[in-house]
Amino acid sequence: MTPPSADAMKRAAAAAALESVAHGMRLGLGTGSTAAHFVDLLGARVREGLEVVGVPTSERTRLQAEKLGIKLSTLDETPELDLTIDGADEFDASLRLVKGGGGALLREKIVAAASKRMFVIADATKEVATLGAFPLPVEIDRFGARSTRLHIERVARGLGLEGPITLRMAAPDAPYLTDGGHYIYDCAFSAIDEPETLAQRLESIPGVVDHGLFIGLATAIFVAGASGVRIIGDVTGGGL
Numbered sequence: 001m002t003p004p005s006a007d008a009m010k011r012a013a014a015a016a017a018l019e020s021v022a023h024g025m026r027l028g029l030g031t032g033s034t035a036a037h038f039v040d041l042l043g044a045r046v047r048e049g050l051e052v053v054g055v056p057t058s059e060r061t062r063l064q065a066e067k068l069g070i071k072l073s074t075l076d077e078t079p080e081l082d083l084t085i086d087g088a089d090e091f092d093a094s095l096r097l098v099k100g101g102g103g104a105l106l107r108e109k110i111v112a113a114a115s116k117r118m119f120v121i122a123d124a125t126k127e128v129a130t131l132g133a134f135p136l137p138v139e140i141d142r143f144g145a146r147s148t149r150l151h152i153e154r155v156a157r158g159l160g161l162e163g164p165i166t167l168r169m170a171a172p173d174a175p176y177l178t179d180g181g182h183y184i185y186d187c188a189f190s191a192i193d194e195p196e197t198l199a200q201r202l203e204s205i206p207g208v209v210d211h212g213l214f215i216g217l218a219t220a221i222f223v224a225g226a227s228g229v230r231i232i233g234d235v236t237g238g239g240l
């Protein structure tokens, strides 16, 4: 039998997570190709009569959800959410994530932190023993970007982390800008043995707006593989 494609697995994870969505829920809507499957499937349920309100984590997701007729809100209007569903670039067995490959990490983290529960939907290739194979996105203010980069390098060296730090580009001569107007440095650290320490130290650098380490936010991860969808964590509440 042909193994399912990565895209089919992403959709399977999204469909499994959708089963927990109930009438009246306030939902955080993630960003990326896996989250886009979820939004697409949610749109179909809304057309069948499901009533929910969604807070998108990016302009991209807002446009998609709007086209599908999903009722939308902002965190200012709806500051507390029942559930956020989002993808990830990497996750480990302790529900720690690397996010931000799609450039939406700051809004994704704000929305996840405003939610009672966060479900991550992913194909099995995203599971790692140690975070860091995927370059860690660090969102920074544009002011003093090179100086902030030196701080990040110093923090990394202090933890024995080496590897290129690259300014994300949208075009050869134009840096990528997040929805909030910030730059992203992609930090290829390879293996982040102490993600909590790295997270704390990055947060202490003034020019760092946020980083892609999501620790203590995901409550369950829906992992789609060739043999179906496995759930890590707890779909009803507080994570592991």
Ligand SMILES: O=C(CO)[C@H](O)[C@H](O)COP(=O)(O)O
Pocket: 030, 031, 032, 033, 034, 035, 086, 087, 088, 089, 098, 099, 100, 101, 102, 103, 104, 105, 108
């Ligand atoms: O963090 C993200 C966007 O900022 C995405 O969730 C992450 O990049 C995964 O994307 P995809 O589902 O396309 O693999």
